Amino acid sequence: MSDAVKFVVNAAGRPVPTVVNGHEQIPFQGVGGYRPEKSKHAPPIRSCADYPSSGDKRVASLEAALRKCGLKDGMVISTHHHLRNGDRIALQVLQTAARMGVRDLMWFPSASFPCHAPVIELMESGAVHHIEGSMNGPLGEYCSSGKMRGLGVLRSHGGRWQAIQDGEVKIDIAVIAAPTADAFGNANGAHGKSACGSLGFALADSMYADHVIVVTDNLVPFPCVPWQIQGNNVDCVVEVDSIGDPSKIVSGTTQITRSPDRLLIAEYVARFIRDAGILRPGFSFQAGAGGIALAFVAFLRDMMREKKIKARFVRGGSSKYLVELLQEGLVDYILDGQTFDLDAVHSMATDPRHVATSPFTSYNFHGKGNFASLVDVAVLGATEVDHQFNGNVVTHSDGRLLHGIGGWQNCLAAGCTILAVPSFRDRIPVIVDKVTTLTGPGELIDVVVTERGIAINPRRKDLLDAVRGSSLPIRPIEEIQKEVLAICGGQPEKAKVLDRPVAVVKWVDGTVLDTVWQVGELKGLLRPAREASAE
């Protein structure tokens, strides 16, 4: 493949391929630089005359459903990741398709997890051609090693909606694992033994795919309320014993960090939000499920109590910590993209102030605005951040692709974006000269909070002014880096990557922001990658 790939250097100075998996690409043109001129994807018009008037769309098996939906070689099959590492359906779909003899499928998950590692065998056997979607863990390593036939395409949650909506990815068959559904195809994630909260990540799939299959282990009589997925978009319904392992759906990784360093980072974040004047009546914030993010919420909660300040809304990934804020009356609404524990699942199912959102409302950059830019402050993580405040969340400093983007890129639109990161991990500095893979442009990243100090992007004079005189350890990012390099014994070793692309990182507008390169040695290719490609 690499021989035929042409590269251009985009507005971020990164070499990116001009064609990805046969589709012409638009290189990144700067934040807000690219303006779409086409129309949205237009799925085929259907007729009720072709669907049972009883509303009963059940078919006997996943295989029967795939056949009914016209499964054939080369199709795009989409799944969602609300069941996280407990998901039993995505793999089953692909394995069933493989047994049916089809080849060269493109798998288009909203994210993949370690439980999906056996898809590697399907790629080896030829049933699956490649994956476009976040590849966490083993699949990311497989992609990194250069063994996948097509390029990985990494999109944010909002970017995935944008790609579907704009017709960049045309889904042939969407398979939606639903914790509750009726025979008409109305479905939700709120109820049932496999409850996961919302099904927002599958919403675009249900609206734009040619064919939609709902798979459920909790079939209820019509109407399934709420219908997060509308049966009017669904072709058939399959009943199975279990769509997932409940203990892994709600993963239990949502514990506040106990690391003293990370607690310090969390405290700095909360104090920064307070001292910069962001903590004011009616403010809003976004917090994910990481240990630091949860801890900063606890610090912020105490400050809100003390100052008697109520937030208007908080955006999650939600957990019991956000639910407690809601129940205590410290926030009016949780606007929720996914639920991370059972408290949050229960809250969303029963409290009308805990509102399920979708990537359309929250993150899609190709709409008439989205919620992300209305958030006063977003607190995020990163694998690397550099002097220009550019962020990386997908690769490690050794070049390996190990993480998806999630909503990270989309959240950068917040009024103030804070990266809360330890200054090093396993003696690898997090602050680097230049990020291995550019995932978020530095102009959108305002503050980097580490246990050794807080660096404010010089572009944000307003924030620098706001915290002047506070007791916070505000320091230049280079100074923090220098201190860390001394501890870690110098710069990390340069990633040993080859000049063969294995994946691209899309920006929120569908343009190509950066390239992920093959890791390790590949015969016939001699030069290290980025130097060669940047020529």
Add this chain to the structure above:
Amino acid sequence: MSDAVKFVVNAAGRPVPTVVNGHEQIPFQGVGGYRPEKSKHAPPIRSCADYPSSGDKRVASLEAALRKCGLKDGMVISTHHHLRNGDRIALQVLQTAARMGVRDLMWFPSASFPCHAPVIELMESGAVHHIEGSMNGPLGEYCSSGKMRGLGVLRSHGGRWQAIQDGEVKIDIAVIAAPTADAFGNANGAHGKSACGSLGFALADSMYADHVIVVTDNLVPFPCVPWQIQGNNVDCVVEVDSIGDPSKIVSGTTQITRSPDRLLIAEYVARFIRDAGILRPGFSFQAGAGGIALAFVAFLRDMMREKKIKARFVRGGSSKYLVELLQEGLVDYILDGQTFDLDAVHSMATDPRHVATSPFTSYNFHGKGNFASLVDVAVLGATEVDHQFNGNVVTHSDGRLLHGIGGWQNCLAAGCTILAVPSFRDRIPVIVDKVTTLTGPGELIDVVVTERGIAINPRRKDLLDAVRGSSLPIRPIEEIQKEVLAICGGQPEKAKVLDRPVAVVKWVDGTVLDTVWQVGELKGLLRPAREASAE
């Protein structure tokens, strides 16, 4: 216009124009006969870069909003009818546009009411070219008289969604009067001084229109929850003192009939539903807001109590009578298209079992099924019904166009469709030899219930068998008609209509079902209409 109009006789034997307002038409091809082959309408892709990142889309006035949306001659302007005869916005929009000097607008309301009569002046002045949408009362008379420059196009609620979704009507600017909204454009009808329940009739407009304006008299801080209309589809927000007259929004016409004849009809309907075996655990029904429909619900409720039978869902138009069923536990869910009184508005706003629906979920024929065909029994009205059980709801026997279709055509998909009608009105028989305007094909109408007896469509042998031996007065439809003709002194006078079309009636699939003809004399045209046209 009439000189150039070509007609074809469609599958229902009705002459229909081949071109309407410049657009080629498909004549009705029989129930389920037409299969769409195109793709859905694809609105332009937008970018957040073109909308304020603060989410504040407010503009100073309706005029400023229309200008921002690029108002120009010949555009299609849509509004919704949830505020019914209390609506203050639709007229204001068109009058503002007229003051701005534009001409030849097409007004595309989901329905119009007597309060919109001043649009006649705008049609006379040239600002509005014609109306496509239900024309109740004065606007219907104006259209009937042949004075409108274009043809009226009458669509059911589901047909309107279908027309927008399929691109048959491309909306340039949708104006959504919202009882509650935030500055981002999220909006609902559930709360505020002008609360009307849902905003479902404006949903397609918000999704498919090029530009969307939300007008509200109750601006709340973001987020407006629930967001029945998503701000991500909205261009700008206008704040006004009042969007409508609350006393007319919730119209108070939802009183149970006191007429002994109509109470008898209602009782027959309920007894029919019971004796035909439709009243069984988990059944479902649809009831509108007419006096007979409300009364039959009261009779049915008593039977449900007596037999301890619970319905799974009821479809409304909802009123306090349905809300009482919900509160009493006689029904699990109300699936609601529009709310007709304050009890229903309150119930929808507070009870998660009282669910707002849209024409997409309930009625759109060009989806993968819809709710209407899942309803066990629908009870509807009509202006006329004929021997073949064909129904008319738009014109009177004198040919005048006075009513919209509403959801009537869509509800015919129910398992059992009952027309509950008095056998005559003002000495005009309701059962006729041939309906003046075909609005619903007889093969979809199963039962006609009058105070003089119940006629079952001979196609429904199952229903005839089911009620055999019951005490209900089951009679052939011709026999009931004969009795009524004797009372009324013979057949009604034939409608004096000319061979000039003034409107067409669309079927749920977008094909043309029938033509509405000009009433009264028009110079230069000599022959009465239907005989001439049917040649």
